[in-house]
Amino acid sequence: MSSTLPLPFFGGTCTKAAFSFSLKSSSPLVPFQRLQLFRSTSRTTTRIRSSLFHSLKAKATAELVQDKESGVVATGKPVVEHSRTFIEARSEQELLSGLRKEVDAGRLPPNVAAGMEEVYQNYRNAVFQSGDPAAVGVVLSNMTVAFDHWLLDVEDPFVFEPYHKALREPFDYYMFGQNYIRPLIDFRNSYVGNLSLFYEIEEKLKQGHNVVLISNHQTEADPIIISLLLEKTNPHIAENMIFVAGDRVITDPLCKPFSMGRNLLCVYSKKHMYDIPELAEMKRKANTRSLKEMALLLRGGSKIVWIAASGGRDRPDPFTEEWYPALFDSSSVDNMRRLIEHSGTPGHVYPLALLCYDIMPPPRQVEKEIGEKRIITFHGAGLSIAPQISFPEIAAACEESEAKDVYSQALYKSVSEQYNVLKSAIHGKQGLEASTAGVSLSQPWN
Secondary structure, eight states: OOSOOOOOOOOOOOOOTTSOOOOOOOSOOOOOOOOOOOOOOOOOOSOOOHHHHHHHHHHHHHHHHHHHHHSBOTTOOBOOOOOOTTTTOOSHHHHHHHHHHHHHTTSSOHHHHHHHHHHHHHHHHHHHHTTOTTHHHHHHHHHHHHHHHHHHHHHSOOOOOSEEOOOOSSSOHHHHHHHHHGGGBOGGGOEEEOHHHHHHHHHHHHTTOEEEEEEOOOOTTHHHHHHHHHTTTOHHHHHHOEEEEEGGGGTSTTTHHHHTTSEEEEEOOGGGTTSSGGGHHHHHHHHHHHHHHHHHHHHTOOOEEEEETTSSOOOOOTTTOOOOOOOOOHHHHHHHHHHHHTTSSOEEEEEEEEEOTTTSOOOSSOOSSSOOOOOOOOBOOEEEEOOOOOHHHHHHTSOHHHHHHHHHHHHHHHHHHHHHHHHHHHTSOOGGGGOOTTOOEEOTTO
16 A cells, blocks of 8 residues: 555645735654643633633633643643733734734744734635624634734644644634634535435444545635534534645644644645655655554544545636536545455445635645645535445446546546535525535535
């Protein structure tokens, strides 16, 4: 089995002038490992409104003070001296002036501060597009927490292990991501296809079976968007899904706090394997460790794994500007199929379609350097799943040498059909009338 998995996940991204900063990292990539957290804040467990955002921020500040007074956090690691400039901000002016304060103090590089300010402006504009009367409070509260954690990671960077389990306490990074992205989704124009199949998957997981979702991939926020679209109807899937993650989302400073809230199997993308030739061997070894971690996880059963089978994000056609799922890499699909088969536990493979590029579209071309131009907008999103596709049935109907490719093509065809239904519903505004190609659309959060 190849040790190189071309399977990155939500990989930071964008193109329009609404947000035009590029944060470049000069530090080399390192093997995946974990550093301890060194501060704590509160865990949020309910849907966010403005008052709850302020409560989160206030409690975070209180716990920072408590940590500082005690000198240690729950992990037992001494507390790193950490500025409370952002978490204590009470207005946009205080938040943005805090950037200048941190730069002058030497705690924040000027280029990172410039990127943070542009993120703030772009995020604010996107949330205001929603028409939410609480938008001012939502933006300020979300961005104070985001600024605080970006600074925190600059001061003492978090490094990921091959298998990273979502950090839920003492600070709940999962809910941090949910709360941050939720205001960007137009739920009135968002859909989930074939919801009954997600209930079917939940039953299989309860029985100890493994499930793999072979999916297209559009934005760095895909895992969070998937969780948001399922959090009301299928919270177990939303919170326990494991995402195969490329190294870019665990090294880009503006992605890392969001990645810390997801269950990740960290791999180096085949597309970036030789960006720095002298690190290629280290990357291959790291991928081998990740494969072993994945095999162990699947052996335990009851796991649901999401994989971007193209090895990267979808891009628009350069001539028509139309978006469609990028072609799948049949070797990636086959790697996962064999891992499932050899796990000793029943396994199932389902095709999954995701449409959300308008919220945070990727750059038009694959970029080598860490840090990308980004824009953010308020828009509808869609998620649809089709019945599982059996490899033995496909293999029985074709030559053995062709089975791998035919299987990958069948999964891709299913994802493309579902994607077109979502596209018609969200962009064509046909709503439930777009339920064709075996896709039954619903809005389960209503």
